[in-house]
Amino acid sequence: MNMINPRSNRTLTLEDLLSLVENDGDLERQRKLNIRSSIRKLPEIVGGTLQLLASFPVFRELIKKADIAAVGVTPARWSNIRSDLSFVFKRYGAATRAPLRKDLSKDWAVIMGMFELAEPKYRRGLSSTIHFCNNNDIGSAAVNDATFDAFLEHLTHATLKNRPEKTHQQACKLWNECGERFVSWPGRKVSVPSYKRRISFTWNEFPVTFNEDISKYELFMGTEDPTGQHCVGTPRKASTLAHHRKQMQRWASALVRDGYNIADITGLSVLVKLENFKRAVRYYHEEWLGGKKASLFEMASTMVVVAQEYVGVNGDDLEELKRIRNRLKCRERGMTDKNRERLRPFLAPMNQVKFLCFSEKLIKTAIKNGLSHRSALMIQKALVHEILIHAPMRLSNLVKLNLTRHIKRVKNGPAAKLFIVIPADEVKNQEILEYELPASTVRLFDLYLSKYRPLLLKGAEEGWLFPGEVHGHKHEVTLRDQLCRIVEKHTGLIVNPHLYRHIAAFFYLQAHPGDYETVRKLLAHRSVETTMMFYAEFDGLAARRLYSEHILERKINPELKFGD
Template sequence: MIQSPALPVSAASVVPNARAAAPSSPIPFTMAELILAMRADPELSPVRRRNLASSIKRLCGALGLAPDETPAAFWFLREKLEGVHPTQAGIQPHRWETIRSDVAFALKRIGLAPDQPQPRAELSEGWTALLAHMTAAGLRHWGLSRLARFCDGQGISPAAVDDVVLAAYVAYLRTQTLKTKPQQHHREVCLIWNKLAAAADDLGLQSVTVPSYSTTYSPPWDALPLSFRAEAEAWLTALSEEGDLLSETGPLRPLRPASITAYRYALRQAVAGLVASGRPLETITSLATLVEGEAPTLALQFHLDRNGQRPSQMLAQIAHVLVLVAQHAVGAEAATVAKLKRFRSKLSPARSGLKPRPKAALRQFVDRGNIETLIMLPTRIHLRLQRKPAAELTLADARLMQVAVALELLLMRPIRRGNLVALRLGQHILRVGRRTVIVLDEAEVKNRVGHDYALPPESAKLLDFYITRLLPLFGPNPEGFLFPGEKAGKTKAPEQFGRVFSKTIRAETGLAVYPHLLRHFAATLYLTENPEGLEVVRRVLGQRSVETTLRSYAGVHDQHAVRRFDELVLGIRGAILKEIGHG
């Protein structure tokens, strides 16, 4: 039996004048009972009753839920909705919105949303003025529209909004709406609110606390003792490309900024483990304190316990950095270095096949239709925007086409995300006769394997459309970035671009795709049809050795072997059925 979680404080308990209406009849427990309640509602027209029942059944079907086993509750449905996209359920977006609206209406109809604002009610003068001010200032007010209607329905003016009101608002979202990701929405609303409060003194708004729903156990870098940070930064600089190339103690191959960031994080994790074991933070004053005595054992044990006594890449990384600290930064005794190397070996997970995240993400492409949907998306977007007159193309169109171009490049030549967002016209993207060539110097690539390849004519045509028609809409771009950032002369931040990329593809197709997944997608797609094509995949991905390719995609060969075995068994069965007259 499904139990309802402890619900947050209700709006009625913290907001004056909040309504607390109670249903006049028993509330249905399951969605099946909700269907019966809607069909029996005498105040609704026959058509409305039929449509509501149909929407409830359709929603349960899309979520893979049995109506007679599914709680008729906002909280339960919202959690399920967060993992579903209408396209994946075979439902058009506008129809999906209607279904969600109908289900929400039905739940409200039986009394599950006492704080619900009146539909289409005009906002009070104060809230109307606030939204108008946002429009005039060029701020998007869609994030505050829902808050405005909630507060206005409770008789709360903009000037009275504070942390207590926002707590009630979030409680309302969680328990009385189907709004997905309420915590994220809460944070976004607070950020917008504070920005408006700072920019518009005449509105008399109070600043609110921006919530942080992330849990962290490692102290921020700036909180570590100054002497520790100074020594660590000096060591990391010596390991980086900024270090002395002629240093006798420097690395044979300088580390890139991303690796330096990873090493710094590993040091933080080691400190966090040591602090969790009882060591005061203020006593960790040097790198030596991380590798002396039982310190490394205590630090690693904390993380091993958190991971359920299982090896992991993170544990191996912490141990690896401790080895380097002991061996090169501190000059520890040979016995200490040997002990840490033994820890590193034991904590390293067995490397065979893909990691869990890409492996899970690739399962959606077992369906051939999803492969076709993803591959066709750049062309679909290109054709859609190509039909619009040049004068009607907008910045939103440019952002959409930007994702289409990124996806096209990653489908054809799956480079790494950092190299993708840093592409520049005239430096990395060159016109050679009638061909468009992508060039990456080996010094720019993570594994020092350069790229120099021509794009297919179809991809070049899509790229040209973006460069000539849509790239100028982003404004001044003196550096010639293919994916310019908001500030002139800056490219998009890789992390931000990755989020936009994933969100856009999700909205267009319902597929969960991130930039680096396209490298695994390309390899899996090719090896599924060409099991002996490891060398082709190695060259397309720009990997140094075929052993790396084989180790990463061993699972694809397993799938091919299973498919061949299935074909054998089913072939024998089919032959037997044909012989006895059932074929």
């Protein structure tokens, strides 16, 4: 049953919860011990003390930022802690308890019954919505947009869902799908929200002349003709120009958001006019980003290139554009604080082992479950992980790996060596990449190709190692998200594909301090100075650790002389 709070739920603290649990006569002794242990452990994980307010919104934000690997908490233990926390919040602070199917009205019980022979996604995705409606006496035929608005409010303030907006959006989608999937579905369609902040207008919304000018810019900046008059001195790669195009779209859109008439954006010269340049900077700085960000500096830098090399701005105006751009610079060279925080858990050998070995568990589970789309995705994720460990390339190169263009085999007796070879013109810094995969990864590679990749191939065979849903290769965002989620699920570590490059350098320099040249070659940096700029601090950390060990040794052995 729900207990009554001795204090307002606005002032209830974790310490109060400990007392409430201890004095709760309806809970068994072991259950009390488990819950109290979870409550005490929570501040250690998220930071703070037992005086933290027991609030769903507060703890949702803390949980999002929790680094469980850094404090040695397993994903299973973390799941139990969150479950216990949700239980006590509802028991002592919220108006609802964990919903049970037997509590459903006849109306909603019929709805849940429809899901028994359907795909599990309907039951899983709509269960919380159905129980919310049931608890608030909302019938299935009465569900509308207002119902789902109230459901979002409930998710935000009365649950510990990591992403309440995502849960809400998915529930809306599934609700509408049910109207098409089930003949007797009683509900009406609802609006599906979009929580993605949108700044950019579509290309069709801009004047034709603006689109034409960007095409001319791409031709001008991408043409390599030493004798030509209509080309830039140093041609840009196609990928760079594609990035410039997106930046121009966002820059022009910022002007429009700031009140500039979209019909008057007739060419790139409009964007780099000094007053318009300032307007776009102010909009991003004040309205969109809330301060200086690396992305704003990068966009401003591109617009200065447009002004100087394409439009032909010069004199005082060009100098002022450069001055504004330089004032936006905020990113320090080298390792970012975010990546530094994500690498810190790897100081623990236990986390290193979990990270390096979790793919073995994925492979065993996939094989045990037989040939299915789900198993194929598990094998694919394991292969992505293993490739990035042994060949720490950039994500843009990983997703575009092609079996005919990048995979090379060399016979070695009965076996064969397998190499990943990426030409210099496909690499960000124009350095050729060549990696040899170890035998264990080659076996996984061949298993994936022979049994599991065919299950993921939806369209024509185009040779992509990681095929997309219909055609082409898998999207970078999809691959990144799948990898991040699977690593966190099995290890508790928060990583992204690019972090694998930092992890590779970290692992190697821990074993071989000072050997930056090997790391340079591994990561294909053009200069060792670039490598040292990013990773010299790893040596500094090792040096400080050695110093601490030296001091401790002197404390333990006072006979050591300082001259020794």
